[in-house]
Amino acid sequence: MPDATALTGAIAPVVTPFRADLSPDPARLVRLCRWLLASGTGLAPFGTTSEANSLSVGEKLALLDALVEAGLPPQRMLPGTGCCSLTDTVELTRRAVRHGCAGVLMLPPFYYKAVTDDGLYASYSEVIQRAGDARLRIYLYHIPQVSQVPLSPTLIERLLDAYPGTVAGIKDSSGDADNLRSLLARFAPRGFAVFPGTETLLLMAMRGGAAGCISAQANINGTAIGALCRDWQRPDAEARQSALTAFRATIQKFPVIPAIKATIACSTHDDGWATVRPPLVALDAGQRAALAAALPADLALSGLEAVVAA
């Protein structure tokens, strides 16, 4: 059974390293994940930041297998498994469960828009039934500005009522503070784990009973995010929140996923990290220089250079 305490704190939707031919590079991914774990950050491979939907199912399965075969702990992993296709979602979810992953982060099918709650309920329900494993823990993934398929409170409640225990939590990446507050108030008392998808709302969320934070920025600022998840009741919490918010604002001056990869490329002196798959576009030289100048000197990537070179 997954350890319920494993999935708390800062969790990174880990960026996916590509070789020059745009194929995923499992060895590099393992090294980054090892560094993230060592600095206390959990792993959510195959999130939006991971360019997961730019990968085939086969590529994702191979990467997940590589992480587990490298000895990284599945109980600290929350791989994204939600695809447009029912059969793809089932295949990825089954593999994650078989590996003993703590849970899966599941987008709704996102091609059709204006779908009904009945249709979304049927989607999640089919996946749960086809996975057919009591160990499955699903964390719903609400990111309407990208998926364009919001998950309504009514849908969440219906899923939670039908599959208590299995439907275990949500990543709310809407950035909508009211929605986050409402999810916390309505579902956290039932043991449902609510994770803001942005650390700008982290202190508020922790005060409301959040489980932690799953944010792109946890790839490069996970230590600080994790510290606030842990120490939100301490007097310096507001200052920590301000620092997280300021850091995020720096990254958000650039396209976020390429900027996070460029930050890792910069810290590790390994340009390959900057590679993205189309339709994303890597930062150009001018953007790279501006980003490097804007990053705080004490950026908590210390140690990454050594680890990735190992």
Add this chain to the structure above:
Amino acid sequence: MPDATALTGAIAPVVTPFRADLSPDPARLVRLCRWLLASGTGLAPFGTTSEANSLSVGEKLALLDALVEAGLPPQRMLPGTGCCSLTDTVELTRRAVRHGCAGVLMLPPFYYKAVTDDGLYASYSEVIQRAGDARLRIYLYHIPQVSQVPLSPTLIERLLDAYPGTVAGIKDSSGDADNLRSLLARFAPRGFAVFPGTETLLLMAMRGGAAGCISAQANINGTAIGALCRDWQRPDAEARQSALTAFRATIQKFPVIPAIKATIACSTHDDGWATVRPPLVALDAGQRAALAAALPADLALSGLEAVVAA
């Protein structure tokens, strides 16, 4: 080489039949495609109406193989191959080219929103280079209300300049008459095939140099759509247009994809046709009855019952 005349007139984004366990049913698909071809309608399997993005790549490859193995002419086929993942799009596109399909209908990668023209150009460009086959003909698929990733005239021109011959046309499903007019005026003179995605704009489009029409309704009203593609200069063209528009309005009183499948179920007395994959939801009994009552008595599905029972 594909026959340039093969891809004109009415083309149906063929609905995908499912068995009770939601697996695709190749035998049924072959029968529907045979009937469509016999009534003069071309085939665009794996379009939006086909629930293509609710299928895995493996399921799509198996269905395409089944169509070709059944002896249906690839030169009348325009399979949809555009996925979120670069590698998925390449795999499907290669198979379509290898089978000698007339072309492929290619969505842009549609998970990320607000992507740049540079990123979309790189996506299409990578696919073309990886397909690596001079026989490839790409028909761009502009359906911004669903994909949320529009294809701008600037992007189209850039692709057409870089890959003349390969970038062969577009399906404009925006429903925006101004956009359609502008595409026709700007690109049709270069031999670029423009297909409206809705037959409500068909007469206007044919007068402007369109190649035909790729519409969901061509699954069940292909004969009439094809007739206007052919006879748009005849005096009864306006009346034909009005009839197409009225038919579409009848179907659009219901969720369109389930309604088209229910129409086929009704005409063939085979309820299995009504099955959809989540997140779509089949019409309920009341909707089915209302649809049956609303359909014109002379619906041009004559012959389908016999063909599908064969």
